[in-house]
Amino acid sequence: MNDSRDEILAKIRTSRSGPYVVRNELGTIEDRLKNHPRNVVPARGDGLPEEQITKFKAEAELVNATVTRVSSNIDIPKEIAKYLADNNLPSRIKHAPSLEHLDWSTTLMEVCHGIGEATDEVCVTTAYAGVAETGTIVTYSDQQNPTTLNFLPPVHIAVLNAVDITGSYEDVWTKLRADLGSKDQSVNFIPRTVNMITGPSRTGDIQQTLLLGIHGPQRLHIVIVDEKTP
Amino acid sequence: MEMKTTTFKENARTAIADETLQIELDRLSFGFPEKRKKAVDRMPEFEQLREQARDIKNHVLANLDLYLENYEDRVEKHGGQVHWCRDAKAAREQILKICKAADAKTVTKSKSMIGEEIFINDFLAKNGIEPIETDLGEYIIQLRGEPPSHIIAPAIHVSKAQVEDAFRRVHTDLPADRNLEDPAALLQEARGQLRNKFLQADVGLTGANMLVAETGSNVLVTNEGNADLTYALPRVHIVIASIEKIVPTLEDASTILRVLARSATGQDMSVYTTFCTGPKRFEDPDGPEEYHVILLDNGRTDLLGSEFEEILRCIRCSACLNHCPIYKAIGGHAYGWVYPGPMGAVLTPGLIGMEDASDLPNASTLCGKCESVCPMGIPLPKLLRSWRTRHFEAKPTRSLGQITLKFWAWLAKRPKLYHKVNGLIIATLGALGRRKGRIKWIPFASGWTSKRDFPAPMGNTFIQQYHKGARGDTSGRRLREVKK
Amino acid sequence: MSEAIPTSPHVGLFVTCLVDLTRPSVGFATLKLLELAGCQVSVPVMQTCCGQPAYNSGDRSDTRDIAKQVIETFEEFDYIVAPSGSCGGMISHHYLDLFKDDDTWEKRAKNLANKTFELIVFLSDVIKTNKINGQCKTTATYHDSCSGLRELSIKDQPREFLKNINGLKLVEGKKSEVCCGFGGLFCVKYPDISEKMLDEKVDDILQTETEMVLGGDLGCLMNIAGRLTRRGSEKEVRHIAEVLADMTHGPGIAAPEKTEA
Numbered sequence: 001m002n003d004s005r006d007e008i009l010a011k012i013r014t015s016r017s018g019p020y021v022v023r024n025e026l027g028t029i030e031d032r033l034k035n036h037p038r039n040v041v042p043a044r045g046d047g048l049p050e051e052q053i054t055k056f057k058a059e060a061e062l063v064n065a066t067v068t069r070v071s072s073n074i075d076i077p078k079e080i081a082k083y084l085a086d087n088n089l090p091s092r093i094k095h096a097p098s099l100e101h102l103d104w105s106t107t108l109m110e111v112c113h114g115i116g117e118a119t120d121e122v123c124v125t126t127a128y129a130g131v132a133e134t135g136t137i138v139t140y141s142d143q144q145n146p147t148t149l150n151f152l153p154p155v156h157i158a159v160l161n162a163v164d165i166t167g168s169y170e171d172v173w174t175k176l177r178a179d180l181g182s183k184d185q186s187v188n189f190i191p192r193t194v195n196m197i198t199g200p201s202r203t204g205d206i207q208q209t210l211l212l213g214i215h216g217p218q219r220l221h222i223v224i225v226d227e228k229t230p
Numbered sequence: 231m232e233m234k235t236t237t238f239k240e241n242a243r244t245a246i247a248d249e250t251l252q253i254e255l256d257r258l259s260f261g262f263p264e265k266r267k268k269a270v271d272r273m274p275e276f277e278q279l280r281e282q283a284r285d286i287k288n289h290v291l292a293n294l295d296l297y298l299e300n301y302e303d304r305v306e307k308h309g310g311q312v313h314w315c316r317d318a319k320a321a322r323e324q325i326l327k328i329c330k331a332a333d334a335k336t337v338t339k340s341k342s343m344i345g346e347e348i349f350i351n352d353f354l355a356k357n358g359i360e361p362i363e364t365d366l367g368e369y370i371i372q373l374r375g376e377p378p379s380h381i382i383a384p385a386i387h388v389s390k391a392q393v394e395d396a397f398r399r400v401h402t403d404l405p406a407d408r409n410l411e412d413p414a415a416l417l418q419e420a421r422g423q424l425r426n427k428f429l430q431a432d433v434g435l436t437g438a439n440m441l442v443a444e445t446g447s448n449v450l451v452t453n454e455g456n457a458d459l460t461y462a463l464p465r466v467h468i469v470i471a472s473i474e475k476i477v478p479t480l481e482d483a484s485t486i487l488r489v490l491a492r493s494a495t496g497q498d499m500s501v502y503t504t505f506c507t508g509p510k511r512f513e514d515p516d517g518p519e520e521y522h523v524i525l526l527d528n529g530r531t532d533l534l535g536s537e538f539e540e541i542l543r544c545i546r547c548s549a550c551l552n553h554c555p556i557y558k559a560i561g562g563h564a565y566g567w568v569y570p571g572p573m574g575a576v577l578t579p580g581l582i583g584m585e586d587a588s589d590l591p592n593a594s595t596l597c598g599k600c601e602s603v604c605p606m607g608i609p610l611p612k613l614l615r616s617w618r619t620r621h622f623e624a625k626p627t628r629s630l631g632q633i634t635l636k637f638w639a640w641l642a643k644r645p646k647l648y649h650k651v652n653g654l655i656i657a658t659l660g661a662l663g664r665r666k667g668r669i670k671w672i673p674f675a676s677g678w679t680s681k682r683d684f685p686a687p688m689g690n691t692f693i694q695q696y697h698k699g700a701r702g703d704t705s706g707r708r709l710r711e712v713k714k
Numbered sequence: 715m716s717e718a719i720p721t722s723p724h725v726g727l728f729v730t731c732l733v734d735l736t737r738p739s740v741g742f743a744t745l746k747l748l749e750l751a752g753c754q755v756s757v758p759v760m761q762t763c764c765g766q767p768a769y770n771s772g773d774r775s776d777t778r779d780i781a782k783q784v785i786e787t788f789e790e791f792d793y794i795v796a797p798s799g800s801c802g803g804m805i806s807h808h809y810l811d812l813f814k815d816d817d818t819w820e821k822r823a824k825n826l827a828n829k830t831f832e833l834i835v836f837l838s839d840v841i842k843t844n845k846i847n848g849q850c851k852t853t854a855t856y857h858d859s860c861s862g863l864r865e866l867s868i869k870d871q872p873r874e875f876l877k878n879i880n881g882l883k884l885v886e887g888k889k890s891e892v893c894c895g896f897g898g899l900f901c902v903k904y905p906d907i908s909e910k911m912l913d914e915k916v917d918d919i920l921q922t923e924t925e926m927v928l929g930g931d932l933g934c935l936m937n938i939a940g941r942l943t944r945r946g947s948e949k950e951v952r953h954i955a956e957v958l959a960d961m962t963h964g965p966g967i968a969a970p971e972k973t974e975a
């Protein structure tokens with residue numbers, strides 16, 4: 001079964017001595033894999049935390065997401081209920097298990113939690129981080145955060161702690177390595193799925209016209225929370 | 231009307247005469263470049279990012295074997311399987327094997343150029359498994375029974391009315407009198423039709439924009455979210471990727487992501503960028519139970535180490551297509567194989583052989599626009615020229631054009647004769663056309679005169695006139711004589 | 715250019731085959747501009763073609779022979795100047811590529827490449843002449859030829875010079891940077907595609923409603939002029955050197971001989 005593997009690798013090795021091989025100065029592969037050096041990181045995500053939040057909001061809105069800000073966890077359910085009412089959306093939500101600690105009873109919404117299903121209308125998830133550079137939210141899969149919730153419903157609401165807004169994608173990788181890295185850091189830190197989401201689903205496939213909400217959600221609403229969720 | 235690489239000239243004529251196609255191509259060549267430019271202008275570090283993206287990929291190609299081994303090791307540590315495949319046939323069979331083991335009836339697919347390259351849909355269908363394209367553009371052309379005409383906008387050649395026709399023809403379960411005037415109605419219909427397919431599929435087949443050696447992840451970039459539903463819902467996720475898709479680290483992937491969307495659609499970032507690593511973990515509430523990677527060579531190792539190696543840096547962003555005046559004139563189908571435009575004209579001869587694809591590298595003015603926008607700094611015109619060289623040097627028989635050229639070169643190497651012969655021709659043509667200023671038809675030059683007049687030469691050559699002494703300076707000649 | 719420029723540099727004029735054979739007036743205009751700029755100009759009679767047709771057809775051995783001949787003919791001048799971005803680019807960018815396995819010739823090719831310039835670049839960036847101040851009452855649009863634009867970065871220089879031409883008003887086409895579909899042999903090998911590209915170019919030119927089309931490469935200009943006349947337009951097409959040298963008395967490219975003087 002490994003014949004093809006060996007053949008391919010052998011062919012690559014032979015070709016590496018040819019006259020057209022471009023060598024460059026990026027160092028050995030061991031170094032690169034171990035130290036994962038940053039390349040140029042655009043300056044536009046830089047700034048004080050408050051500037052990054054402003055930048056994040058502006059960039060997310062540029063790509064058709066909506067963004068609001070609340071001061072504490074207590075306000076999240078109310079804010080979500082208000083958003084749904086304001087936009088004439090159904091007040092039945094399914095949230096990620098990671099948000100079970102919130103007091104949902106303060107609103108009249110029908111609330112459940114679990115994995116994404118075809119019948120879901122509105123899903124609420126936790127964002128692991130926000131990237132100011134492009135208004136991107138980052139989520140990852142684990143016991144508390146099913147992937148499918150981010151994609152199946154027509155309305156996706158993401159709860160993002162203000163302190164988790166970073167400048168760049170690189171900042172997110174650094175954070176992820178620090179948060180999830182175990183003894184065998186180089187292998188195990190990466191969750192099964194890491195999703196970067198920049199605005200709601202869209203397509204230009206019908207006559208090159210921009211249309212929102214083809215397979216993923218048509219609406220992406222981001223609730224920034226100043227007080228960190230425990 | 232099947233378009234093949236060998237009928238390129240005819241394909242081109244057909245495409246130029248196709249008015250619907252021409253409207254869409256006009257739209258494309260206006261829209262994409264303008265959006266790209268805006269995005270690039272908004273990113274002051276764009277040039278630096280481009281250089282680094284190029285360096286990263288060069289570094290990968292120089293160390294490809296090592297990175298592939300590392301990647302494979304990581305995939306396996308995360309519980310996934312890597313299947314190395316030399317060619318399209320091996321890849322197809324491996325995919326079928328996995329599908330059969332999963333007892334698959336339907337396979338959802340998110341857009342993959344490698345899938346096109348190995349013609350996986352036909353193969354699965356022949357073996358009783360229904361492949362369902364989920365990218366809206368791919369879905370449209372699947373309904374129409376066509377190949378894609380663009381690497382990121384596969385249905386770019388299809389008008390709205392044609393989409394409507396296809397939907398009415400296939401979605402017979404819906405009321406015949408429904409209104410599909412509005413593009414949003416078409417969108418809703420497609421969403422509804424595909425929703426069930428996502429949920430029912432046994433296997434999800436995706437491509438990969440990159441493979442990350444550090445983590446063993448595959449990167450999926452889409453705007454629709456179809457790739458995410460494709461890998462997350464079925465029981466088995468199969469990734470098909472060619473070996474050069476490797477990047478070393480998540481940081482390197484980030485750099486390439488920054489140039490990818492900007493070059494492709496002019497977005498700063500595509501909507502969904504996903505890093506998948508292995509199957510569902512023990513504690514995960516959802517996700518695929520099996521994770522397979524088909525690692526495909528299919529001619530790449532032949533390009534490695536050759537004068538065409540640089541095309542292996544390509545990230546399939548489509549900027550070269552979107553800016554190419556030839557692509558704009560004829561669209562993607564005319565190229566006759568999976569990959570159109572400048573990147574296709576370089577890659578296709580490498581994958582199917584120059585004999586069948588010889589028109590592709592030749593049908594270019596080498597205007598250089600593609601190279602100027604390629605985020606990976608691929609010298610496409612140089613590579614097109616290299617194919618011409620290979621072809622010229624390998625082919626003993628000469629076309630009439632080549633013989634004429636040979637004669638011109640022969641003459642150019644004999645300056646005295648050159649000036650005599652050309653002087654005569656020019657005097658004749660000058661006499662023929664000087665009064666009117668142009669000649670409408672010249673024998674053996676109908677390629678020119680069929681489309682445009684030939685501006686009449688003035689009569690005497692510059693060298694003749696000059697050395698007859700109007701300006702009297704013959705130091706050029708003296709210089710030569712002194713040297714001898 | 716870090717080296718000092720000789721006070722009266724000796725320039726070898728590479729006139730290019732198309733100018734030589736079909737439009738000597740461009741050669742004379744070039745000569746005049748170079749002399750105005752203070753150069754001593756020679757026109758070696760041993761020159762023929764730069765080898766580009768062979769090169770772009772993949773015939774490297776003939777290209778190499780022709781290149782050697784050009785190198786031998788021109789290497790002793792202070793500068794080599796050509797009124798064409800594509801021939802200039804051929805010598806200054808592509809000759810090097812031909813002699814990868816031959817140190818001696820590679821060195822000679824490099825030496826030549828370093829001192830070979832397209833006319834407008836030479837006048838503007840090397841000699842930095844301020845002697846251009848002609849007269850031409852007209853409106854004109856400028857076509858950026860591909861090799862000039864993308865290989866040699868010729869964009870602002872011709873426009874700057876045209877500002878010094880009294881009475882000339884420049885109107886930019888929306889697609890001035892798009893290829894005209896000439897591409898050397900391309901236009902005869904793929905006439906249908908070429909025609910399609912050319913028509914777009916011509917449409918763009920026509921919508922500027924100018925009297926004149928200017929450019930720096932005769933190949934493109936002949937292509938454009940030939941299509942304009944075929945489509946019945948009498949627009950005047952000229953090489954920019956003719957305008958800058960104030961030598962626009964003769965007919966434009968593909969235009970009939972003038973009846974009145």
Ligand code: SF4
Pocket residue numbers: 493543544545546547548549550551572573600603604605606607608
């Ligand atoms: S060749 Fe360059 S521009 Fe073309 S698709 Fe590949 S990366 Fe993009």
